[in-house]
Amino acid sequence: xxxxxxxxxxxxxxxxxxxxxxxxxxxxxxxxxxxxxxxxxxxxxxxxxxxxxxxxxxxxxxxxxxxxxxxxxxxxxxxxxxxxxxxxxxxxxxxxxxxxxxxxxxxxxxxxxxxxxxxxxxxxxxxxxxxxxxxxxxxxxxxxxxxxxxxxxxxxxxxxxxxxxxxxxxxxxxxxxxxx
Numbered sequence: 001x002x003x004x005x006x007x008x009x010x011x012x013x014x015x016x017x018x019x020x021x022x023x024x025x026x027x028x029x030x031x032x033x034x035x036x037x038x039x040x041x042x043x044x045x046x047x048x049x050x051x052x053x054x055x056x057x058x059x060x061x062x063x064x065x066x067x068x069x070x071x072x073x074x075x076x077x078x079x080x081x082x083x084x085x086x087x088x089x090x091x092x093x094x095x096x097x098x099x100x101x102x103x104x105x106x107x108x109x110x111x112x113x114x115x116x117x118x119x120x121x122x123x124x125x126x127x128x129x130x131x132x133x134x135x136x137x138x139x140x141x142x143x144x145x146x147x148x149x150x151x152x153x154x155x156x157x158x159x160x161x162x163x164x165x166x167x168x169x170x171x172x173x174x175x176x177x178x179x180x
Contacts, residue, residue: 016042044090085139100136
């Protein structure tokens with residue numbers, strides 16, 4: 001847990017981080033399918049817990065979240081990862097059990113993946129990755145190619161920004177304090 005984490009939404013956020021790591025290391029279709037569904041569900045759970053738990057128990061959280069969300073709705077093209085992936089993919093998975101994945105194949109070296117400390121993690125020659133249908137991959141703010149774990153990490157960064165903004169808003173701090 002980072003210093004300054006007071007929101008309940010951090011719990012599904014951290015669980016989602018762990019789920020992405022599992023998805024990255026999945027080696028069989030029956031494993032990645034379960035991890036994919038779990039990760040998509042947890043990505044959406046972050047927002048639900050933030051809105052339905054944190055915002056209902058703290059007026060400062062509610063006010064800051066409303067301000068941020070108004071901006072997200074006003075500038076949908078800047079938040080494609082939410083509008084084109086997090087929300088619709090969660091709906092497809094939970095309501096129809098349809099996944100926006102295309103293949104589980106040998107990894108393309110052009111796809112960058114990162115370790116928890118932010119360093120590039122090279123692919124081994126026999127590493128496989130989960131590829132997305134083109135429509136889902138286009139939700140990324142980055143150029144293609146991107147795999148499922150990469151898009152999930154980008155989606156998690158969407159929530160990291162929001163949670164951090166709210167924590168900074170509700171937590172007293174000085175200029176020298178670093179919340180993380």
